[in-house]
Amino acid sequence: GRLVELLKRAPKAELHLHIEGTLEPEMMLALARRHGVALPYADVEAVRAAYAFTSLQSFLDLYYAGAGVLRDAQDFHDLAWAYFQRAAADGVVHAECFVDPQTHTARGIPMAVLFEGLVAAQRRAQTELGLSVQWILCVLRHLSEDEGLAMLEAALPYREHFIGLGLDSSERDHPPRQFVRVFERARALGLHVVAHAGEEGPPDYIWQALDLLQVQRIDHGVQALHDPALMQRLARERVPLTVCPLSNVKLCVYPDLTRHPLGRLLDAGLCVSVHSDDPAYFGGYVGDNLVQTVAALGLSARQAWRLLANGFEAAFIDEPTRARYL
């Protein structure tokens, strides 16, 4: 109906998007062919058939394997540029995108190659699409803190090209407290700081992200619902949660969208907004996430508008820019 059309066209801030998670099967196969990389899939249907995940880890195994087709600056440019064109068509006007440098440097891809491709696409997005893009580097939490610190130091020659540090990958058994020093270093460098917490992991990981890493936003955070004291704190301090409903269903955090707690988080006064995480793997970009979740939960137009406004409230943009969107 009319609300769906309005939501599709509405200006959006995308704040939880892994650029490696925008690798569509067509591009994965094309890059594999270009570079002579062997993939265990014969065609696009075989790739899509493999996307039957049972947990975060079952997804990450495929996601890191898929990223192996990204080799040169052109690949990183093509990946990001394809995403930016889709995002602009989806109403995204501002995107804060995650990239996982360690996934690539571990395969021998220099940091310089990564930034060359990504920054070229970012410039094109601004000039050709009017889309503002900012990069947030994520520390892989299944690796050691020292490896995260080394990643951050190796990225410092490109400091002008990123605005923040994040924490992602396997959440279970990799608590935020293991990364205190790298987040301290990031804050001392004037970077924004965010962390994935409470996706599958316990509410305690959200407390740790706030108190020990001193993050400004929580990525996912849906497990906060099981901790009333935490809910009160998140509401009182308006700590943003970047929620990704289709991701949560694909990774079996909830059985289907009608069981997603987005409406309850909103009703509790939290600054929740809707994003897409790894849209090529989870079956929908930000518009799909919004439209499908609003429909499944029967959210009102006012609630839908709140979700969009919260995205701009949570964005790392200057106040005049924020005022234009709120």
Ligand code: ADE
């Ligand atoms: N890396 C890419 N997507 C992720 C997710 N949903 N959780 C943790 N790490 C990720």
Ligand code: ZN
């Ligand atoms: Zn994520």
